[in-house]
Amino acid sequence: MSRTAAALIIGNEVLTGKVQERNLAALAKVLFGVGMTLRRVVICPDEEEGIADDLNALRASHDVVFTSGGIGPTHDDVTIAAVARAFGRPQVRSPQLEDLLRNHFGGRLTERHLRMADLPEGFRLLGDEPGRWPAVIVDNVYVLPGLPEVFLMKLPLIRRSLETGSTFVSRAVYTHCDEGEIADLLEHLAVDHPRVGIGSYPVWEGRGYSLKLTFDGREQSEVDAAAEALLAALPAESLANPTLCEDS
Amino acid sequence: MSRTAAALIIGNEVLTGKVQERNLAALAKVLFGVGMTLRRVVICPDEEEGIADDLNALRASHDVVFTSGGIGPTHDDVTIAAVARAFGRPQVRSPQLEDLLRNHFGGRLTERHLRMADLPEGFRLLGDEPGRWPAVIVDNVYVLPGLPEVFLMKLPLIRRSLETGSTFVSRAVYTHCDEGEIADLLEHLAVDHPRVGIGSYPVWEGRGYSLKLTFDGREQSEVDAAAEALLAALPAESLANPTLCEDS
Numbered sequence: 001m002s003r004t005a006a007a008l009i010i011g012n013e014v015l016t017g018k019v020q021e022r023n024l025a026a027l028a029k030v031l032f033g034v035g036m037t038l039r040r041v042v043i044c045p046d047e048e049e050g051i052a053d054d055l056n057a058l059r060a061s062h063d064v065v066f067t068s069g070g071i072g073p074t075h076d077d078v079t080i081a082a083v084a085r086a087f088g089r090p091q092v093r094s095p096q097l098e099d100l101l102r103n104h105f106g107g108r109l110t111e112r113h114l115r116m117a118d119l120p121e122g123f124r125l126l127g128d129e130p131g132r133w134p135a136v137i138v139d140n141v142y143v144l145p146g147l148p149e150v151f152l153m154k155l156p157l158i159r160r161s162l163e164t165g166s167t168f169v170s171r172a173v174y175t176h177c178d179e180g181e182i183a184d185l186l187e188h189l190a191v192d193h194p195r196v197g198i199g200s201y202p203v204w205e206g207r208g209y210s211l212k213l214t215f216d217g218r219e220q221s222e223v224d225a226a227a228e229a230l231l232a233a234l235p236a237e238s239l240a241n242p243t244l245c246e247d248s
Numbered sequence: 249m250s251r252t253a254a255a256l257i258i259g260n261e262v263l264t265g266k267v268q269e270r271n272l273a274a275l276a277k278v279l280f281g282v283g284m285t286l287r288r289v290v291i292c293p294d295e296e297e298g299i300a301d302d303l304n305a306l307r308a309s310h311d312v313v314f315t316s317g318g319i320g321p322t323h324d325d326v327t328i329a330a331v332a333r334a335f336g337r338p339q340v341r342s343p344q345l346e347d348l349l350r351n352h353f354g355g356r357l358t359e360r361h362l363r364m365a366d367l368p369e370g371f372r373l374l375g376d377e378p379g380r381w382p383a384v385i386v387d388n389v390y391v392l393p394g395l396p397e398v399f400l401m402k403l404p405l406i407r408r409s410l411e412t413g414s415t416f417v418s419r420a421v422y423t424h425c426d427e428g429e430i431a432d433l434l435e436h437l438a439v440d441h442p443r444v445g446i447g448s449y450p451v452w453e454g455r456g457y458s459l460k461l462t463f464d465g466r467e468q469s470e471v472d473a474a475a476e477a478l479l480a481a482l483p484a485e486s487l488a489n490p491t492l493c494e495d496s
Contacts, residue, residue: 012447015286016418017276018462019449021269024291028265038263041291043272073428074448075435105428113428149452170264180321180353180361187323199261200322204397214266 002037002218003164006058009043010051010069010079011146023068023144023151030159035166035218036064046070051082059086059140064162069146073112083138084120091118096125100133127157170216171227174209174240185233186213193226195219209240250285250466251412254306257291258299258317258327259394271316271392271399278407283414283466284312294318299330307334307388312410317394321360331386332368339366344373348381375405418464419475422457422488433481434461441474443467457488 007027013019024041031038039062042054051070059065070079084091097117105113125134126142135154136143142158144151175182179202190198199214213230217223231239255275261267272289279286287310290302299318306313318327332339345365353361373382374390383402384391390406392399423430427450438446447462461478465471479487 012445012464013449013462014272015276015289016280016416016464017273017278017286018418018447020273024262025265025268028263030265032264038265039293041263041289043289043291045287072448072450073431075431075438076447105426108426108429110428110431112431116428147450147452168264178353178356180358180364181356183321183323183358183360190323197260199266199324200320201261201267202320202395204395214261216260216264 002035003064004062005031005036005038005064005066006040006042006062007038007066007068008051008054008058009041009146010046010067010082011043012045012076014043014069015045022148023146026152026155027066027068030155031162032168032170034159034162034164035168036162046076046078048078048082048085051079052086055083055086055141062140064140064142066142066144066158068144068151071116071143071145073110073116079143080119080136083141083143086141087120087122087138089121092121092123093117094119094123094125096128096134100131103131126161127154166218168216168218169220169223170214171223172215173213173227173230175211175213175234175238176209176240177211177234177238179211182211182234185230189226189229192229193217193222195222196226198226250283251312252310253279253284253286253312253314254288254290254310255286255314255316256299256302256306257289257394258294258315259291260293260324262291262317263293270396271394274400274403275314275316278403279410280416280418282407282410282412283416284410294324294326296326296330296333299327300334303331303334303389310388312388312390314390314392314406316392316399319364319391319393321358321364327391328367328384331389331391334389335368335370335386337369340369340371341365342367342371342373344376344382348379352379374409375402414466416464416466417468417471418462419471420463421461421475421478423459423461423482424457424486424488425459425482427459430459430482433478437474437477437481440477441465441470443470444474446474 014021028038044050044054070077094117101113101117120138124137126137127134144154179200196215196217201212215223215227262269276286292298292302318325342365349361368386372385374385375382392402427448443465445464449460463471463475
């Protein structure tokens with residue numbers, strides 16, 4: 001069975017449209033690359049109790065959960081408290097994080113800064129580069145900051161921690177087809193190739209193709225067979241150029 | 249009480265990182281602009297039963313729900329069937345949509361295209377510009393296509409349908425502060441101005457400021473009072489230039 005993942009994105013700034021969320025797509029690509037199925041994403045406000053409830057629902061039904069946002073010293077940074085509440089654990093101070101904070105802030109260090117070193121009991125830290133804030137892991141929950149520059153910096157570490165050698169294979173075919181004209185064909189392909197996920201994505205205009213078809217699976221041979229069955233069924237003039245490439 | 253909204257974003261392509269989701273931020277801005285609180289967003293796969301379950305949970309606990317994606321003629325377009333299932337209603341053919349499809353596709357029209365005119369019983373259509381696909385509404389659920397160009401086209405209509413004269417007011421203050429240094433001050437402001445939502449957003453670098461503080465509320469006077477209390481408490485050198493502006 002495929003390992004499953006969920007993400008909980010925390011932040012009023014996303015729900016009010018103040019910022020364009022940017023972490024999810026990068027995380028999704030990493031998970032796809034290590035063969036993990038991202039099944040569900042929830043975006044919720046900066047509210048401790050709600051975050052804890054969502055986290056408990058997601059971690060009960062997925063192998064791994066990632067949180068993004070709500071990490072910091074201010075009143076609206078409640079993710080760590082929510083994770084502690086979800087697990088029913090007290091917070092304990094991490095000496096490693098306390099050192100990081102003391103070195104970074106020096107004489108400007110406040111009690112509020114120091115609270116960022118308090119983590120739910122049983123935490124693990126991922127990454128120990130000098131001066132870099134590590135990713136925090138509590139059981140099957142990865143707790144990540146929302147600031148995209150910092151979130152993205154953590155992804156290579158996370159990718160390595162999740163790699164098992166299993167991965168997904170993906171192929172895309174670019175066509176000039178209309179969805180309605182090939183919908184029956186696609187349905188037959190989906191039935192004939194049950195272990196391949198077939199996606200159909202029309203584009204608006206101006207990309208040199210009108211419909212992108214994607215084939216995702218665990219086995220290269222199965223993905224190739226489905227993509228080639230499509231190619232064999234379509235007339236040459238309905239294929240865009242380039243037609244078949246590794247999906248990106 | 250504020251009217252509440254939720255969004256259900258449907259699509260394997262978002263969960264596998266194939267596309268960067270772009271509809272949510274635009275929808276969130278529209279809702280904020282009409283004074284509606286977007287409380288929750290769920291991103292889920294193209295699976296009819298799961299979509300129906302999510303939709304029922306969201307519509308039971310929010311005034312309005314928006315769906316994005318899964319509209320079209322192919323096997324992975326299951327949103328309409330899921331909405332019908334959620335409401336426990338059959339699908340009926342819309343003569344207006346059938347006309348649109350017949351005019352658009354002419355001799356190339358297939359039975360698959362025509363199925364796009366089948367909607368859950370009790371549907372309403374929003375928008376009747378000739379040749380343009382309208383937004384579909386079923387009770388308190390707005391069913392929108394995922395293609396960003398089409399989704400964004402529907403937003404002016406949706407804004408008008410939701411306007412009640414009530415709105416949110418938002419102000420932003422740009423500073424050179426560090427979050428830890430002013431966390432106590434922000435907490436006091438949050439207590440003193442309970443009807444104003446105060447957000448604190450550090451940026452990575454290179455923007456001419458290090459910390460953006462936002463003040464959201466229903467009343468201009470309350471939002472201004474909170475922002476001005478912050479300005480009065482900070483030394484002049486910690487303010488960026490420009491300091492105070494309407495949030496965008």
